[in-house]
Amino acid sequence: MLSFLKYMFIATLRLGTPIAVTSMGGCFSQRCGINNIGLDAQMTMGALMGVCGSFWFKNAWMGVLVGMLAGVVMGVIHGFVVNTCGAPMAVSSQAMIMFSQGLTIIVLFAVFGNIGYSDQVASISSTPILANIPLVGDMLSQLSPLVYLGLILLAAFNFLLYKTPAGLHMQSCGEHPRAADTAGINVTLYRYLGVITSGALGGLGGAMLSIGYMNLFQDGMIAGRGFLALGAISLGGHTLKGAYTAGLLFGFFDALQLYVQTTNMPIPSQFVQMIPYLASLLVIIFASGERKNSRRGIPPAALGQPYSKISGTR
């Protein structure tokens, strides 16, 4: 039992943090007014370029950086298409998914000479320094430093959004961009900052999977986690903490799936693989509809409404 709990704890943090970080980023972007539903593609690019970066620089941390940069590029494109040009979000998201799918194969071939997977590269999957802590040190050291980075980032972004003037400006861009504009706030700047942050965090989330959890990239490894992150935002009531927690919950389902696979339970493997998606869908089904407590759960008033001269909305 204890070993099961320990396994689940570690696996949840390992698998949940990428989703949680991505979800937090998506929520941050939402608070600034852009609904970044291209998270899945950003995670894919982050995972892929993370491995490439680690391969090129022979340094996993450089890989993380390259992965985040790739996420930023995708985020900026999404922001431009959706906010500046006013195109439907779902269209942009689907376009980026296709683009990233295609690019994945091309890049894998160009860099590693393979089509389905990359070579093994330097990774950062444990934190040996924590092993010295008594009792729990052994457990904590098995987690990637990126897991701790995620928690630090949560605290940092929470502070930024809810305590600082910049955070107030960002929120006003999500609630009422015109009001922000007339108050002399640069709506375009803050909205792009939001979507860039989200792209970077989505890229980080992807890199966490490819070089923080494994040490290579496989085609299709993101497997809809970006959309899980999207679901986590609404489950978490459109707050950073809520999104992060809900992301970890979805990671828990993922961990559960892995655990069941290792046991010899008489459940067909296909149904086990279904667990994360089915469980997440069920959770969302039960959590939605109950929109009574109004404090939580309200997305920003101007979420997804473009605001630019080009789309004629300014």
Added chain:
Amino acid sequence: MKKKLDVVKLRQGLSDTFSSVLALLLAFVVSGLIVMITGANPFAVFGSLFKGGLGSPMALAGTLNRMAPILLAGLAITAGNSCGVFNMGFTSQFLMGFLCAGFVGYMVPLPPALLIPLTMLAAVFGAMLWAFFPIMLNIKRNVNIIFSCIMLNYIAKYLLNYLVQKFPGYVPSTGGSPSIQEAAELPYLITKPYKISLGVLFSLLCLVALYVILFKMRTGYEMRAAGLSRTAAWSSGIAVQKKAVAGMLLSGVFTGICAALEVMGTTGRVLEDYDPGYMGLGIAIAMLGKQNPVMILIAGFLFAAMKNGTTLMQMNTGISAQFVLVIEGLLIIFIGIGPLFRYVMNKLNERRVKSHA
């Protein structure tokens, strides 16, 4: 009066076509650059892509055959879009239709004249059933439709993988069901000089049907109104939720036919982990076509040619078939930023007017 009216429409149509063509050009230029970075010759790549898709009568015939399911995917997405529902659950609906068609095509002993329609009906039923879930979840429980669609896509994928293995006579070596009966195979419309599948005719009939439903029938008027302005349609007494369900189900019908054609004309069996990538193509077609039947047809043909050309491209240049996804993804992005082109053109016009004044 009549003449003036035509000018208005013509100008609108021309500017739409112009931005579509511009988007297409840009998509090719940027994807060409990407190819160049990876070290290949873009001209060779596009050349063989073109040759493989349109270069010979044989290639043309292949492209036509490929067009049938792709066009239907475009119709499926267009049908949903018209009522304001973005059907990202196409993939799962396709798989369910795929499964049902394969099952009926293998199991039910009937002559072709009955079996072919029955197989199609089975596929349509499967797809519509799977389309029904997300829209009902959206209406009853307010679940985001994109989220539920994507989750259902993964659920359907694993469900199909499970059910294929339980298929009577599962063939582990191919990872699929046994072949469907000959009676369920789609006959050819013409066989000489080249083989053109009956599916082409089906897809064209569906295109006409969608046009008639959307633009000639009362229900289409109501569906489009609901899609263009949910609030105004509701206020005027149109049952917008019913229209959304109708749109999703109509989308499911086309998806089902698409899946049936795939089984009866292309794969001949149900396969594990099958994903021909029609959803993305369908979205691209819907974006380019903008509910205009002629544009939808042109776009469908174009993407079919691209898909058909990939084999030759891969053979000649070693570039993976997935490369067309890059082109298509870029194309959708460039169509999406259409307002930018218009903005730039307006600015240029303004400057010209100013400098004249």
Added chain:
Amino acid sequence: MNTDKIIELKHITKVFPAIVANDDISFDVRRGEIHAIVGENGAGKSTLMNIIYGLLQPTSGEIVLNGEPVKIDTSTKALSLGLGMVHQHFMLVQDFTVLQNIILGSEVKKGAVVDYDEARRRVMELSETYDLRIDPDKKVKEISVPMQQRVEILKVLWRKAEIIIFDEPTAVLTPQEIDEFCEIALKLKAQGKTLLFISHKLGEVMRISDRVTIMRLGKVVCTKDIADTDEKDLAHLMVGRDIELGGGDRKPVETEKQVLAVHNVSMTVGGVQKLDSIDLEVHPGEILGVIGIDGNGQEELVDAICGKAKIDGGEILLEGQNIVGKSIKQIKDMGLSTVYEDRHKDGLVLKYSVRDNLILGYQDRPQYLAKWKAFLNQKAIQKNAEDLQKAFDIRCGSLEVFAGTLSGGNQQKIILAREVSARPKLLMVVQPTRGLDMGAIEFVQDKVVEQRNAGCGVLLFTLELDEVLQLSDRIAVIHNGRIIKTVVNKNVTKQQIGRYMLGVLDDGTEEAAE
């Protein structure tokens, strides 16, 4: 007389793709005066103010501020030059507190964080200086419209603006609230601020301004000292001709029949009681005007009658038949036509052609259907459109153009034409003249009265006291979800209705708030 010019506008011209919104505008504003700018909707006032505030750039011309030519290209620049604007549609974030809204964009900092305590102290100080009492920690969505206006004013003062532009500040206020507003304006003037006051309500203009500039069709007609003019003169200059409002002659229609009877209707939305035992009746051939301050239950009552919202209890009879629980469509088919408040949201599918919009909601009437009642009869639809275009003088390039490209007046004509042509028993019109220019208002009012004279019952919802007095046969005042007074529109004054709107009855008792 003070002649120190604080703003000079020199030959400001603004050209939009289709129209010239401002044509060679020149006038000046003196330091410390209240300068009114009056004109109809579409006269170019808002464009001009947006140019001064940096939201738009003039095509040509220049602005001189304190003797220096300035280029104001952003609102930030305007703010830094001491210009502030109180917008007609308040620029307030509903989900923020009053305090957050006031300091947004120029916060007080302590290290890296916002110092709310210090900000609160300073805001309270400021609000006491100008006698603007506010509760800094309430959310904006929880406070009343006049309070929100005060927040807007404080926002501007917080940024130390010397020149304050008010865009239609009295449009949404009751007479009593207007009195309070005028006091605030005069107090601001006494503290040395310069006020630019945009309005089409001439009463207030006459009361507080020192000078007035009249605009018409994008041009300045003239600038006058307020002492040299009167309301009638201004109205004439604004419109360029005499306007007869009120819809013209009325046939007296006396009948006991009721086309609409609302009995004891209550509604609760999200735990808040919005309607409280409402009783109303409308007779054929009369206009019943329902007036009240915005948000007192009008919207809910409209939704209840047209079938959009469920009611908790009571009954609504249309021609004697209970319509509670029936769908929008069913009620419509029983003889109710509605002209909704929001043309863009509820009245029109903006991306449908004028022709298609002219059958919206009636597309299933037999005359528009062909084969098997499943296909549309395009010829009949075209004919309908041509007929209505003629009868209602809808001005559009062709019937094929999108309704969204038309002017507000023409859009309203489409909706009115469509709803009236269905020959309703009851016509419900909600703020039918909002945002229209005088000519269009006159037209709409004429058509509404025409329906009344033809024996149709008309239920009018409006926020404008003038309109309710011009149009109604009887007036019902709604306050806090209750009809607190119904009077025959004879010998009633604005002040009287205004008092009712605030919940004060004739004997001075105040309606108990819930």
